[in-house]
Amino acid sequence: MTAPALTRLTPDATPEEAVAVIMRDGGVIIEGLFDDATTAGLENDLNPVLDGVDTGHDEVFAGSRTKRAGGLFARTEHMVTVAMNPLYRGVADLILNKPIDIFVGAESVPNPAGKHVGGTSAIKIGPGQGSQPLHRDDSVWLWRHPGYGREARVQIMVAVSDFTAENGGTLVIPGSHLWDDTRAPRLDEAVPTEMKAGSALIWIGSTYHGGGPNTTTDSYRFGLSMGYDLAFLRPEENSFLTYNLDEIRRLPKELQRELDWSSEHYVGWVEVGGQMSDPMDLLERDDYTSIDAGLPARV
Numbered sequence: 635m636t637a638p639a640l641t642r643l644t645p646d647a648t649p650e651e652a653v654a655v656i657m658r659d660g661g662v663i664i665e666g667l668f669d670d671a672t673t674a675g676l677e678n679d680l681n682p683v684l685d686g687v688d689t690g691h692d693e694v695f696a697g698s699r700t701k702r703a704g705g706l707f708a709r710t711e712h713m714v715t716v717a718m719n720p721l722y723r724g725v726a727d728l729i730l731n732k733p734i735d736i737f738v739g740a741e742s743v744p745n746p747a748g749k750h751v752g753g754t755s756a757i758k759i760g761p762g763q764g765s766q767p768l769h770r771d772d773s774v775w776l777w778r779h780p781g782y783g784r785e786a787r788v789q790i791m792v793a794v795s796d797f798t799a800e801n802g803g804t805l806v807i808p809g810s811h812l813w814d815d816t817r818a819p820r821l822d823e824a825v826p827t828e829m830k831a832g833s834a835l836i837w838i839g840s841t842y843h844g845g846g847p848n849t850t851t852d853s854y855r856f857g858l859s860m861g862y863d864l865a866f867l868r869p870e871e872n873s874f875l876t877y878n879l880d881e882i883r884r885l886p887k888e889l890q891r892e893l894d895w896s897s898e899h900y901v902g903w904v905e906v907g908g909q910m911s912d913p914m915d916l917l918e919r920d921d922y923t924s925i926d927a928g929l930p931a932r933v
């Protein structure tokens with residue numbers, strides 16, 4: 635059986651157009667979403683980081699010929715360019731940020747589901763690496779399918795190098811987001827993501843995918859990935875242990891909130907002076923200089 639290829643759109647597509655393709659196929663390739671300065675910047679900033687880390691210690695999932703690094707908002711300014719990309723954010727908002735009506739007393743109140751950053755990864759797949767097992771990223775929350783009427787994650791994979799079938803271009807099973815939880819994914823149902831550097835794959839948490847095998851002898855597949863997730867789910871990457879206050883304060887306000895310095899409908903509050911306060915209030919205070927020092931107002 636030949637699996638259908640992923641649809642390709644250009645960066646002038648609207649978020650609505652991209653969402654229509656994603657909800658039909660499970661993912662979409664946006665060609666030329668980022669310019670050369672961004673991919674060159676990502677390469678220059680992240681190659682030295684990846685040079686300094688070990689390959690994965692786990693043969694099966696992390697890959698013993700694959701290198702990964704997280705904490706990317708502190709490691710390259712171009713991470714902000716990716717996270718703030720209007721098409722990616724627009725798609726994530728349309729898919730994730732659907733309000734949920736909740737009774738508070740007699741009144742049903744719409745609660746915005748909100749989105750936050752689930753994690754950041756630079757991933758270099760080296761020669762000889764076999765394919766990663768096909769998986770759904772929403773399995774980290776033991777998500778069920780059909781998925782509670784909503785998706786948990788909208789993920790992006792930016793091609794920092796070209797992605798090919800030979801160098802480990804991400805394998806995707808188109809349509810697999812519609813499968814229930816009894817059907818196993820098979821490699822012969824997956825298609826490799828082939829795209830030029832600067833292009834990006836956007837897919838959802840319920841779509842089966844995995845890093846592809848790198849059958850070359852000398853070329854690396856370099857991808858940069860991040861997820862926007864439903865704001866009330868625990869993020870994969872722990873931002874409080876990853877970024878210090880200076881690093882967080884340098885980011886746009888939206889990203890500060892989306893790295894969990896925020897409280898939406900009571901998730902994430904911090905007690906200050908007897909009030910369930912928004913962490914953003916602390917971030918904006920000059921006298922709040924260190925997480926280690928605790929709250930200035932603590933009594």
Ligand SMILES: O=C(O)CCC(=O)C(=O)O
Nearest residue numbers: 757803804843844845846
């Ligand atoms: O490297 C890739 O292409 C995909 C990686 C992935 O899906 C993961 O680590 O969850």
Ligand SMILES: [Fe+2]
Nearest residue numbers: 770771843844
């Ligand atoms: Fe994955």
